[in-house]
Amino acid sequence: xxxxxxxxxxxxxxxxxxxxxxxxxxxxxxxxxxxxxxxxxxxxxxxxxxxxxxxxxxxxxxxxxxxxxxxxxxxxxxxxxxxxxxxxxxxxxxxxxxxxxxxxxxxxxxxxxxxxxxxxxxxxxxxxxxxxxxxxxxxxxxxxxxxxxxxxxxxxxxxxxxxxxxxxxxxxxxxxxxxxxxxxxxxxxxxxxxxxxxxxxxxxxxxxxxxxxxxxxxxxxxxxxxxxxxxxxxxxxxxxxxxxxxxxxxxxxxxxxxxxxxxxxxxxxxxxxxxxxxxxxxxxxxxxxxxxxxxxxxxxxxxxxxxxxxxxxxxxxx
Amino acid sequence: xxxxxxxxxxxxxxxxxxxxxxxxxxxxxxxxxxxxxxxxxxxxxxxxxxxxxxxxxxxxxxxxxxxxxxxxxxxxxxxxxxxxxxxxxxxxxxxxxxxxxxxxxxxxxxxxxxxxxxxxxxxxxxxxxxxxxxxxxxxxxxxxxxxxxxxxxxxxxxxxxxxxxxxxxxxxxxxxxxxxxxxxxxxxxxxxxxxxxxxxxxxxxxxxxxxxxxxxxxxxxxxxxxxxxxxxxxxxxxxxxxxxxxxxxxxxxxxxxxxxxxxxxxxxxxxxxxxxxxxxxxxxxxxxxxxxxxxxxxxxxxxxxxxxxxxxxxxxxxxxxxxxxxxxxxxxxxxxxxxxxxxxxxxxx
Numbered sequence: 001x002x003x004x005x006x007x008x009x010x011x012x013x014x015x016x017x018x019x020x021x022x023x024x025x026x027x028x029x030x031x032x033x034x035x036x037x038x039x040x041x042x043x044x045x046x047x048x049x050x051x052x053x054x055x056x057x058x059x060x061x062x063x064x065x066x067x068x069x070x071x072x073x074x075x076x077x078x079x080x081x082x083x084x085x086x087x088x089x090x091x092x093x094x095x096x097x098x099x100x101x102x103x104x105x106x107x108x109x110x111x112x113x114x115x116x117x118x119x120x121x122x123x124x125x126x127x128x129x130x131x132x133x134x135x136x137x138x139x140x141x142x143x144x145x146x147x148x149x150x151x152x153x154x155x156x157x158x159x160x161x162x163x164x165x166x167x168x169x170x171x172x173x174x175x176x177x178x179x180x181x182x183x184x185x186x187x188x189x190x191x192x193x194x195x196x197x198x199x200x201x202x203x204x205x206x207x208x209x210x211x212x213x214x215x216x217x218x219x220x221x222x223x224x225x226x227x228x229x230x231x232x233x234x235x236x237x238x239x240x241x242x243x244x245x246x247x248x249x250x251x252x253x254x255x256x257x258x259x260x261x262x263x264x265x266x267x268x269x270x271x272x273x274x275x276x277x278x279x280x281x282x283x284x285x286x287x288x289x290x291x292x293x294x295x296x297x298x299x300x301x302x303x304x305x306x307x308x309x310x311x312x313x314x315x316x317x318x
Numbered sequence: 319x320x321x322x323x324x325x326x327x328x329x330x331x332x333x334x335x336x337x338x339x340x341x342x343x344x345x346x347x348x349x350x351x352x353x354x355x356x357x358x359x360x361x362x363x364x365x366x367x368x369x370x371x372x373x374x375x376x377x378x379x380x381x382x383x384x385x386x387x388x389x390x391x392x393x394x395x396x397x398x399x400x401x402x403x404x405x406x407x408x409x410x411x412x413x414x415x416x417x418x419x420x421x422x423x424x425x426x427x428x429x430x431x432x433x434x435x436x437x438x439x440x441x442x443x444x445x446x447x448x449x450x451x452x453x454x455x456x457x458x459x460x461x462x463x464x465x466x467x468x469x470x471x472x473x474x475x476x477x478x479x480x481x482x483x484x485x486x487x488x489x490x491x492x493x494x495x496x497x498x499x500x501x502x503x504x505x506x507x508x509x510x511x512x513x514x515x516x517x518x519x520x521x522x523x524x525x526x527x528x529x530x531x532x533x534x535x536x537x538x539x540x541x542x543x544x545x546x547x548x549x550x551x552x553x554x555x556x557x558x559x560x561x562x563x564x565x566x567x568x569x570x571x572x573x574x575x576x577x578x579x580x581x582x583x584x585x586x587x588x589x590x591x592x593x594x595x596x597x598x599x600x601x602x603x604x605x606x607x608x609x610x611x612x613x614x615x616x617x618x619x620x621x622x623x624x625x626x627x628x629x630x631x632x633x634x635x636x637x638x639x640x641x642x643x644x645x646x647x648x649x650x651x652x653x654x655x656x657x658x659x660x661x662x663x664x665x666x667x
Contacts, residue, residue, distance in 0.1 A: 057392070090425030098423040107391060108424070112415045118384025119416070125385065126392040129370055149411075152381035159376065315426030316460050317561070318484040 005276060006286070008050055008207040009269045012042040014290045015066045016266050018075065021294050022065075022082065023243040030302065031082045033095035036063040040237040043265035044169055045070050047210025048137060048230075051218060057123050059116040059138040060109040062097040063169075067109070067139060072101040075297035085304035092307055093315075113174075114140060114147035117166075121153055124164040124227075135221060137165040143174030146182055154229070158196040161226035165217055166197075168229065171236040176251045192229045201231040205265040208272075235260035323502040325495045328474035329359040329435075333397065335506040336481040337367050340395060343481055344371040347382070347399035347435075356399055357437065357496050379408035383434070387417050390432045395481060403436040403490055404450050417486045418461035429484040433477075438492045438530065438582070441626070441659040446618035451530065454588040456488045457560035463487040463512055464559040466582075468533040470500045472557055475510030483512060492531045492582070497662050513558045515566045521550030524576040524640050527567055527593050528553060532580040532631070538656060539636035546649035549640065559589055567593070568600045575606040576643050580636055581613040588613065607643050612636065632656060 019037045026035070038045065045066035049058065060067040068078060074089070081088030082096060089101060097111035107123060110116050120138035127134040144150050145168060157164050168188070172179050185191060189199050198220045200213050210232065217228035237257065239246040247254040273283055323331065337343045344367075350356060351364040351372055364372040375382045379400070386396040400406055406413065413434070421430050439448040457464045463485050467473045473491070480487040518533055519540055528536040533555050540551040552570050556562050571577045577597055581590035594609040612631040619629050633656050641648050 059388075090423065090427070093425045094423050098419075100424060102391070102424060102427050107388075108420065108428075110416065112411065115384065115411060115416050118381040118412065119388035119391070121381065122385040122388025122390070122394075122396070123392045124388075126389050126394050129394075149380045149384065152376065152378035153384075155376055156378060156381055156385070315422050317463070318421070318429055 004050065004211065005208060005269065005273060006278070008046050008211065009266075009273055009283075010286050010290070011046040011050065011070050012207060012266055012269060013287055014073070014075070014294075015042050015045065015069050017290050017294055018065060018069060018078065021298060025298060026243045032084060033082060033097065034062075034241050035065075035082075035096045035243065036241050037238050037243065038063050038066040040171075040235045040260065040265075041169060042066055043205045043207040043210050043269075044167070044232045044234055045139070047207040048139075048165075048167055048214045050207070051211045051214035052135060052137060055105055056135040056137065057105045057107050057127075058136070059107055059120045059123070060100070061113070061116065061140055061144070062109065062111045063141070064099050064109040065096070067106055068099050068101055071106040072104040074101070075293050076300055077101075079294075079297040079301035080304060083301040083304070084306060085301055086307050087301060087304040091311060114144040114149045116140070117144060117150055117153045120164055121156055121162060124157070124162040125160065128160070128163055135163055135165065135218065137167055139167045139169060141174070142168060142170040142172065142179060142188075143182075144168075145188055146174065154192065154195055154197065154227075157227040161196070161224065163221050164227040165214075165221070166227060166229045168231045170231060170233050172233075173236060173240070173252070175240045176249075178251070189229070189231050196226055198225060198228045199231065200228060203233040205234065205260070205263045206268055206272075207265060237261075319504050320501050321504045322499055323470050323474070323504070324497060324499045325470045325473050325491070326358045328470040328502050329477055329491065330361055331502070331504060332474045332477035332481070333360070333363060334366065336478055337363070337371060339506065342393060343395045343397065345397040345399065346373050346375055348375055348377060349401065350374055350399050356401060357493065359496070360399070379405055380411060383409035383412035384416065386432045386434070387412065387420060387430065390430050391420070391428045395431045397433045397435060397481065400434070400436040402448050403438050403452050404447050406434070406436055406452060406488075409434075413456070413462070413486075413488075414459055418459045421485075422461060430486045431484045433480045433487045433489055435477075435489045435491065438490055440492070440494060440531070440630070443621045444619070445621040449619040451490060451583045453488075453490055453529070453559045454583055454592075457589060457592075461486070463561065464490070465512060465557065466490045466530050466559055467557055468495060468518075468530055468555050470498060471502045472510060472516065472555075474502050474504070475508060476512065476557060478506075479509045479512050482509070487512070490530070494531055494659065495534075513561050514563055515554050515556045515558075517552070517566065518555050519551060519553040521552035521574070523549045523551065523574055524578065524644060525552045525554065525567070525570040525574045526578045526580055526636065528555060528580040529559070529589065530582040532582045534657065535631070535633040536580055536636055538633040539640070542633065542637055542649070542651065542654055543640055547641070547644075547646050549644060549646065551640065564596055564600070567597065571597050571601045572604045575604050577605070577609045578636060578639055578643070579609060579611045580631065581611065583613050584616060585611050585613045586616060610639055610643060612639060
């Protein structure tokens with residue numbers, strides 16, 4: 001059996017390095033798609049998705065690269081999509097912001113905040129009706145909880161006791177607006193607790209902790225207790241959209257970053273593997289394999305053709 | 319088998335037959351299973367199919383529309399019902415940003431088989447927020463089909479096709495049409511194709527392209543024009559607003575050389591402008607007069623009856639416009655009766 005900690009590290013490292021390689025290649029202007037990088041977020045994505053079955057279904061936001069890579073692992077299609085080439089998951093029709101992998105259970109993401117939350121209702125409703133044991137998880141940021149559709153969806157999920165996991169990835173920011181500038185209440189988890197919903201919260205950057213909490217939530221769902229709301233804090237290392245740091249722009253401080261960087265999920269997990277007795281060389285093999293895979297995928301995407309003009313008209317309707 | 323059915327019974331029959339045929343079809347929306355049953359169109363569904371396949375919802379149009387998309391991409395065929403088309407404005411984010419795009423953005427990997435039924439209100443003070451048709455709104459967006467049936471036969475055949483279609487379909491039903499009774503082929507496989515217009519009346523003198531309730535007005539106008547002038551209108555109901563095969567319309571206008579578009583909507587940037595532009599592009603050499611258009615006044619719909627009368631176009635407007643286009647002396651219509659909602663229209667169509 002595969003070691004959970006090793007697998008969590010393998011997934012997180014792949015995600016981190018894909019994002020770092022995007023930062024390297026972005027200035028070449030070959031990736032003409034707005035990227036919302038998930039550096040800092042890896043423990044949540046890796047931990048949650050590790051605890052799901054492969055046929056469980058997830059929905060994401062425009063900050064979706066981690067979900068895609070954790071669910072499908074296909075870096076060829078990932079970079080193909082970033083480069084807008086025929087080798088992309090959707091031959092360049094989706095780009096970064098609308099990436100998904102339906103065949104791997106990543107059912108959709110969206111560039112309009114909050115819009116995939118109600119999709120998770122319909123998806124989990126079908127699973128409930130068919131009693132097929134599949135779970136649905138929907139990832140969204142704290143900004144989405146400002147939207148009416150979040151509350152409409154939470155209400156409906158609780159009403160129908162849907163087998164659904166709400167995953168709130170709270171970085172305290174909606175683009176550049178702090179929670180304190182947006183929310184006239186003290187605690188989202190206190191409010192959600194008033195619904196018929198199980199609430200789990202954490203500020204951990206340890207993917208093992210996230211995976212354990214996810215499993216705890218899943219057991220609640222299997223007891224047919226209805227949905228679970230997970231509130232996970234994290235820190236967004238880079239600007240909202242793009243590849244750069246933005247600590248000098250005034251809305252947040254480098255000190256805050258430095259606090260979170262001390263508990264960086266990749267570094268923490270690597271140290272844990274060493275402490276658990278894994279050899280440095282073994283970890284380096286994992287890392288080299290990831291980088292090798294990514295470099296090959298980038299070369300493939302870079303050389304692949306763009307879709308033909310006729311593709312413009314394909315798949316508007318069936 | 320042919321049977322006389324009302325428009326509401328025709329809608330109901332299409333849903334019953336499709337829910338019988340395919341267990342993935344379900345129907346939901348605010349008050350769908352209540353005692354009034356969406357003006358009678360959802361009668362018997364909850365009793366026959368149970369509350370899992372026919373249920374009411376919270377007042378949450380945005381989430382409940384995303385719910386349809388989420389269930390459609392996971393294998394079901396939802397029918398979401400709104401008692402007024404105006405309420406679809408609360409669902410526009412999902413319809414325009416998500417549902418219409420989702421297949422395209424996933425490179426055709428996903429199908430979006432869902433139907434949104436909505437009713438167009440009119441009269442008895444329906445006023446500005448319960449009277450819109452909005453078909454031009456939806457038809458403007460690639461990735462949506464928009465259907466607007468007038469007759470009971472079309473209501474049944476097109477709704478069944480919409481439910482079987484693998485694309486999102488917005489299905490708009492005028493409230494006044496619910497009482498029309500006419501012949502319907504009740505065979506469960508008697509489908510009508512989406513995207514093809516219907517010739518409601520043959521004539522050689524002037525083509526009227528009319529939508530929804532305006533077909534009722536156009537048919538009455540045709541009777542009067544025949545009686546007083548011996549003039550024959552040809553009336554075409556597009557039935558589907560998008561996508562639409564325009565060949566029947568072009569052939570008709572090339573034959574009659576005159577055209578009125580009588581749309582059940584505002585004119586500015588509306589479906590009537592689209593039809594007029596396309597006729598100009600395809601029939602320019604045959605047209606003996608510019609394409610004329612009638613529709614709502616360019617105002618919100620008022621409540622009080624006299625102003626509401628002025629807001630809507632009717633059979634008399636079509637008659638007067640046809641007379642003007644064809645250089646006919648206006649007939650004295652004093653002895654003619656025209657539709658008024660105080661005495662309900664029962665058909666046959």
